[in-house]
Amino acid sequence: MTTTASELAPARVRLTLSWDRLLQWGVFLLTGLLVLFPVWPILYQSVLDRPLYDPDRSFTLANFSRVLSDPVFWQVTGRTMLFSGLTTLLALAVGTLMAVLIVRTDMPGRGLFSSLIAIPYFVSPLVLAFGWTVVFGPQGVLTVLARSRLGLDWNLYSMGGMIVVAALYYMPFTFLACVASLRLADPQIEHAARIAGCGPVRTLVSITLPLLRPAIIYSALLIFVSSIELLSIPLVLGTPARISLLATYVYQLGVAGITIDYGALAVVAIVLVLLITGLVLLQGRLVGLERRFVTVGAKAVRPQRLRLGVLRWPLAALVGMITILGIIAPLLGIFVQASTALLSPFINPLSVLTLKNFAIVFEQPAYRESIVNSLLVATLGGAVGIFFMALVALTTYRSDFRWRDGLRFLALYPRAFPALIMGIGFLWTYLLIPGIGGVRNTLIAITIAFIVTSLPMGFGTVSPSVLQISPELDRAARVAGSSWFGTLRHILLPMLRPALLSGYVLLFITFLKEYSVALFLFAPGSRVIGTTMIELWRQGNPGPVSALAAVQIVVIAVVVVISRRFFGVKLHE
Amino acid sequence: MSNLVIQHLTRAFGAARAVDDLSLTVPSGKFISLLGPSGCGKSTTLNCIAGLEHPDCGRIQVGDFVMVDTARNLVLAPEHRGLGMVFQTYALWPHMTVHDNLAFVLKLRKVTGAEAERRISAILELVGLGEFAKRYPFQLSGGQQQRVALARAVVTEPRLLLLDEPLSNLDAKVRQQARTWIRAMQQRVGITTIYVTHDQAEALAMSDMIAVMANGRLHQYATPAEIYEYPATRFVAEFIGATSFLEGRLVERQGEWVRVWVPEIGELKLRADRQPGGKVREWAHDRPVTVAIRSERVQVVRGDGPCDNTFEAPVTGSAYEGARWIHHVKTPAGTLHLETLDAAPAGKLRLYLPPEALFLAPEC
Ligand SMILES: Nc1ncnc2c1ncn2[C@@H]1O[C@H](COP(=O)(O)OP(=O)(O)OP(=O)(O)O)[C@@H](O)[C@H]1O
Ligand SMILES: [Mg+2]
Secondary structure, three states: OOHHHHHHHHHHHHHHHHHHHHHHHHHHHHHHHHHHOOOHHHHHHHOEOOOOOOOOOOEOOHHHHHHHOOHHHHHHHHHHHHHHHHHHHHHHHHHHHHHHHHHHEOOOOHHHHHHHHOHHHHOOHHHHHHHHHHHHOOOOHHHHHHHHHOOOOOOOOOHHHHHHHHHHHHHHHHHHHHHHHHHHEOHHHHHHHHHOOOOHHHHHHHHHHHHOHHHHHHHHHHHHHHHHHOOHHHHHHHHHHOOOOHHHHHHHHHHHOOOOOHHHHHHHHHHHHHHHHHHHHHHHHHHHHHHHHOOEOOOOOOOOOEOOHHHHHHHHHHHHHHHHHHHHHHHHHHHHHHOEOOOOOOOOHHHHEOOHHHHHHHHOHHHHHHHHHHHHHHHHHHHHHHHHHHHHHHHHHHOOOOOHHHHHHHHHHHHHOOHHHHHHHHHHHHHHOOOOHHHOOOHHHHHHHHHHHOHHHHHHHHHHHHHHOOHHHHHHHHHOOOOHHHHHHHHHHHHOHHHHHHHHHHHHHHHHHOOOOHHHHOOOOOOOHHHHHHHHHHOOOHHHHHHHHHHHHHHHHHHHHHHHHHHOOOOOO | OOOEEEEEEEEEEOOEEEEEEEEEEEOOOOEEEEEOOOOOOHHHHHHHHHOOOOOOEEEEEEOOEEEEEHHHOEEOOHHHOOOEEEOOOOOOOOOOOHHHHHHHHHHHOOOOHHHHHHHHHHHHHHOOOHHHOOOOHHHOOHHHHHHHHHHHHHOOOOOEEEEEOOOOOOOHHHHHHHHHHHHHHHHHHOOEEEEEEOOHHHHHHHOOEEEEEEOOEEEEEEOHHHHHHOOOOHHHHHHOOOEEEEEEEEEEEEOOEEEEEEOOOEEEEEEHHHOHHHHHHHOOOOOEEEEEEEHHHOEEOOOOOOOOOEEEEEOOEEEEOOOOEEEEEEEOOEEEEEEEOOOOOOOEEEEEOOOOOOEEOOOO
16 A cells, blocks of 8 residues: 555654754754853853852952943043044045045056055954064164154054054955945946936046945944954054053953953953944944945946046055055065064165074974964864855755754854954863863864854855855755755755855965964964964064064965965955 | 645745645646746745645645645655756756756666666657757756756656746747647656646646636636636636626526626627526626626627627727737727737727627626
């Protein structure tokens, strides 16, 4: 009788379904665990009177009252807001101007500038800050030159200096977002304005610029949030002048200070997380509201470029000066400093060439270890990371898993967590949970923290590609008899290969640059390039710092060039 | 026989019911169309059969094989239903060649090796794409992709073949060919087929039976001729063909004839046996009724002709459609559409509405 077939079918279904479900639950629980790991010890510590591993600890609310009634805390918070606000404004102004000049006008040198301007996107802010001290610091090459020859002087170790460097570091975010938006915009919108009698400049101001609003608002919030948690630039440029921002304040409380005030650290961390959570939610709201501005149109017709006339060369000179002084010179300075014994404008660098600095970082075991570790984390951790992020994105967007919305929330949640705070949270988790204490001082601890910190970015890179694949392709496989996991393996993952490769390269670069999560976590044996640079800098060793920075720049440059040239990897847009 | 039986199928999105208590039986080996306007729930119905959509309520089975029975909390995953499906965008896997697309679905059904190769070449031969096996989907034209999609859907000899608007991405000419071709293929393989379309010409030309849907409900399920000649609901009468409606009042019923008074046109005679449900017997004198006629059945009288059911009226608008002219005649009772082979003479037309072509439109 055939009835048996239909009676048997449900049992078979439940069994097979459970494999898919099991995997989906696994992804969900693992993500939840990883993301919530660093949160709870901070909450716990904030209401304890002693360090959370101290057996004599007891509950108290004193930490909150102590921090929140401390005028220094409020002063630092106010200064951080000022720093982030001005950095954002400057970055937006420069980034938008550059994008419009390069995409929409006949300024000479457009092609060259557009690749140079994006450079800071691939460089660690720590490296950029070091570069600036080499060139523009109190003893920097150009500072000394300008002081002696032109009688000019400036102080890089100041709020102004920090803002300029941070703005240059963040400017590519606005630039790339505006370029993408300008290239996507429907040229017919501009044509319509021209035909209606609107002059070219007026079209630019009243049609083109307003269309950039979503890109500008999106990058404004991104920059504002990132600069609040930015550690490297305030650390390198602010510490010598005793200018403290929230990130350096946390660093001082938790790492560099003589005694560590655990309770205060936890409270400041909570304040920071709440602040950033609010901003991230606001960003979601605003970007959602701005959707109506997006016009994607026929790309066949390119709008005419705006003729700059007599302003062509002066504007090109301005853009050239910003790029050369702000980006090229500091990076070049790092290479020169790394390979000379003494960097001064009055000494021919060729006469003091030396490999000493490179010898130090390659031969001293502690420094060599950090290079090897960084490469290991970037290569292997990047691969594990991108695979995990792809699974999260596929479960979120391509399954009927009941908690997929929750999973998406979890994947994006670390955005609200400054990397520095994430590091503290992981450290305390490792301290508290007995079984996993052994992981604490290993590279695995660092890798896990890196993956969790970059989860929102990786998820955000893979998701658009997942969403671009027509759902009919996986439906066709399901109807043809494939399980959900089979569909992932045979249809979705193979189709995602280019996106996964781009994501992998992006993670590789991020992991190689990353330092702030590791600051609290690293131990002898698990140093990475970034933490070693900060250690060496605190010991006052600019030569080896530059050598390490040079190594980092070269590795990233090689990876970017190879992945673009040979694998056609797209790293932005 | 393994008929497809759908009982009380319901699928709601929030408060809106995309499919509302739909019951349908498709005899084994038949080709049926789900026809209806956009958003009426055709795709949702098809996806419930395929297992891509979870119905809130209902039962679906093929022969003894129960795929959905919400009463027993049974909803089979799509991969366990053993079906074949062709999607609107064809959904060929772009990273596999034509051959690999077919081999993959066969492998999923545990058909491999020589048997798989034999089936692949047989089916590609059947769809006339024998030499295209090594190509990737993007190297094929839309029509060829469509045929590969069909080949992929039937190569595993599935229980049912499901097609969701498979022709809507093709141009008019290829579409015509694909119609006859799909139908011929279906008859050759003898597979029970559900075809979703919003194109009535397609449904009428291809199907053994048509299920007309609107707002998630099944309005009529019958052969194409029945649907056309005896629409069961007002919606079907309006949706299928080009129909004109004239408002009038019932005068009387005499034997096999019914008389209806239509203002400005006069008395119209129509056959009583073309009324739905035969309820006209019970209807009272002077009851408001709607008389309907297909535009191709309206005749223009030149010179002498019948005098019953004729009237004169001016043409209020005309459109040239190549093969014919469409004219509109406005009357207080409603607008009448008609077709002629050449342009209508200026001025008034004398029109004849044959009694056997007129019918009383269903009231709902
Ligand atoms: N996932 C969903 N969520 C909410 N509403 C849905 C969803 N899918 C379908 N609907 C709604 O259900 C109704 C039926 O949709 P369905 O796709 O079945 O229409 P259709 O008859 O196939 O139309 P078309 O000819 O345009 O393809 C529509 O009103 C649609 O908006
Ligand atoms: Mg549809």
